[in-house]
Amino acid sequence: MSDDQKFDMELDCKNLSCPLPVLKTKQAIGKLTPGQVLKMTSTDPGSNKDMASWSNRTGNPILKTEVVGNEHIFYIQRK
């Protein structure tokens, strides 16, 4: 793919249930500098809605989401 999203850190939240993907994302985002991007992979089917709400509240934008099989992949930028 030519439009692959670049990222600075990767976080594996596979096989973790609510609320861990959100909590671990928050922790990981805190380690980045503003503008950097986190790639987070989750298998929690609820994480789609949860990550959108989290992003909306905290103001860290989700640049892109992908669904591959049962994996939800989020590219989140630190505000």
Added chain:
Amino acid sequence: MAEERVKKMALIASQGTLDWAYPPFILASTAAAMEMEVAIFFTFYGLPLLKRKIDAKVSPQSNPAMPMKMPFGPKFFQNISWPMPNFLTGNAPGFESMATTMMKKTFKNKGVASVTELRDLCMEAGVKMIACQMTMDVFGFEKKDFIEGIEYGGAAMFIDFATDADIQMFI
């Protein structure tokens, strides 16, 4: 436009069984991750959730609608809900600890954090935990029984925080 102040959430945790231990810690850790200021007031049976070692159990007898499922075997087998007659859940010796073990195992299989892990995440995220001083005196708890980094107070202290809170819940 005035600068938006930090949102606040105030919880009361009044129950200490394993199933009721989850909601306050899940909500508090998540609200903190959503950059809210959070306080939990632990009172009555919720107070032991602040003990160094959480020994919360689940009581199927007081939760008649609780699905009883096996934490092992093929998926169809795990999805079966086993009907448990009330005389069994109430009278069979060791039923409560068996149900507790099974719930913990099922939660672990599904990638759910333990109550202790969630409590640690709350502490790391700066959730304010307040132990009810009156309950401590009534049930005979001492400060040395509890984890470090918590506060001690009463109803007025909680009301003071909750007055400015955007979310308040009694759990």
